[in-house]
Amino acid sequence: MQVGLIGAGNMARALARGWGEPVLVSDSGSGRARELADELGGEALGSREVAARSELVVLCHKPQQLNVVADEIRDEVKAVASVLGGTTIAALQDAYPGKPVFLMMPNTPRF
Numbered sequence: 001m002q003v004g005l006i007g008a009g010n011m012a013r014a015l016a017r018g019w020g021e022p023v024l025v026s027d028s029g030s031g032r033a034r035e036l037a038d039e040l041g042g043e044a045l046g047s048r049e050v051a052a053r054s055e056l057v058v059l060c061h062k063p064q065q066l067n068v069v070a071d072e073i074r075d076e077v078k079a080v081a082s083v084l085g086g087t088t089i090a091a092l093q094d095a096y097p098g099k100p101v102f103l104m105m106p107n108t109p110r111f
Contacts, residue, residue, distance in 0.1 A: 004054030006047050006069055008032035009107060011083050012060035016040055023032075024050045028061070051076035063087050071096035 004024040005012045013036055016023045022042035025051075027033035031092040051057050051073035059082040063068055066087060074096060082092055094102040107111035 001055050002049035002053060004035075004057045005058055005060050006050060006073065007060030007062075008036050008044075009060060012036065012058070015058060015060070015083070016042070020039060024054055027049045028065075047073050048076055051078075055079065056081060058082070059084055066095050074099075 002024065003019065006011040006026055007017060008025050008027040009029065009032065011030075012025065015024065016036055019038070022040050024043050024045055025033040025036050026045055036042070037044040044052070047069060056079045057073065057081060059066075059069065061084070063084040063086055066084065077096065077099055079100040079102070080092060080096050081104055082107050083104050086096050087103070089101065089103045092103060
């Protein structure tokens with residue numbers, strides 16, 4: 001399955017490293033997407049192309065960017081998973097109507 005990441009910050013990096021396979025990744029111009037793609041052998045692309053080429057897009061951008069990103073990739077995306085803090089499944093369904101959406105709840109282990 002081809003996974004694409006929209007955003008290349010700490011959460012995206014942790015997910016990509018955990019999968020251990022090349023991913024398609026975009027960022028908002030920070031250069032982190034290129035660094036992550038170089039590290040894992042994936043590709044740094046624009047968000048729309050990531051969505052078009054991925055079977056599943058994982059939203060790893062800032063929560064306040066939900067609607068701006070959705071407007072850009074909505075027509076291309078096939079399925080969406082989100083790790084956006086404070087974002088409800090209803091907000092995801094509103095942003096991506098008719099698309100399968102999944103809400104993931106990342107956490108850190110307690111010792």
